[in-house]
Every structure is written in C-alpha cells, then in structure tokens.
Amino acid sequence: MTIEEINKKVIEKSHIIDNLNDEIAKVVVGQRYMIKRMLVGLLADG
Secondary structure, three states, X not given: OOHXXXXXXXXXXXXXXXXXXXXXXXXXXXXXXXXXXXXXXXXXXX
C-alpha cells in the first residue's frame, strides 16, 4: 500500500472522527483541545 493510498483512506474516514469530536463537544463544553488529545489516546490504544 502506497502513502497516497493510505492518505486517501484517512481522508475518506476522517469524517467519522470529526462527527465524534462534534458530538463529544456538545457534552464537554469548551474543551476542544482536551477532546482531541483524548481521542488520539483512545485511537492509539492508550
């Protein structure tokens, strides 16, 4: 798999993370930076 193919897949699936981020931000107000870092940790297995 080439880097271009990987980039294409990431771009295609990034909307899922954007939607998840938006939904969490509705509950955890004013903490966008913390939410992004928390999602990175969860997606990277800790």
